[in-house]
Amino acid sequence: MAATSVALAGADNKKLDGVNLLPFLQGTRQGSPHQALFWRLEEAPNIYAVRTADYKYMNQPLPNVGRSFFDMKADPYEQHNLVDTLPAEQAKLAKLWNEWNKHNTNNVLQQSWEYKAQIDKFFEQLNKQNIEQAKQIPNYIIK
Incomplete structure (x- = not known):
């Protein structure tokens, strides 16, 4: 965009x-x-995906998710995980993703645990302030 x-x-x-x-x-x-679309999460470096017109590969090391590979023309609703098949097609997607990703740089702020801790602390304090301010607002009474 x-x-x-x-x-x-x-x-x-x-x-x-x-x-x-x-x-x-x-x-x-x-x-x-686009020849392909790519995703990666900075916060979770092992979560990524690549999608072409024909295939989609995702790596999501989450419980009950893992790796998935779909033939998007034959299975557009992603009902049949083919991750253990078509190694040549998966290798093509890996090559596309690696080519795209080698030009990316890590977001320094998101990679810093110290920065994340400061942000978490800030929003925790802001949330406490909002709760206290909300307690000061009188309840509505309908007459």
């Missing part, structure tokens, strides 16, 4: 990760704006 927003503002968006969607929305370009 950033590349599209910057293009709408008339600024240069060539250095942004993403695609200007305006030509697709205006009908001057056809097809898919």
Whole structure:
């Protein structure tokens, strides 16, 4: 969305990760704006995914989730996990993801446990203040 927003503002968006969607929305370009879509969570470095028109691979090291691989054309509702099949297709997705991810940098603030602790403390104090302020508001009485 950033590349599209910057293009709408008339600024240069060539250095942004993403695609200007305006030509697709205006009908001057056809097809898919992306060869693949990628996800990764900074807070949980082992959670990531890659999606192409044909396949989707996800790694979510959570209880009862784990790895999953779906044939999106044959199974668009992701009912049949094929994670133990089609290793060549999974390798293609891994290559795409690794190529994309090598250009990414970690968010320094999110990687700092000290920063996270300060943020958690701030919101805990803010929540306590809000609760105390709410206690000062008189109850509504309907007559």
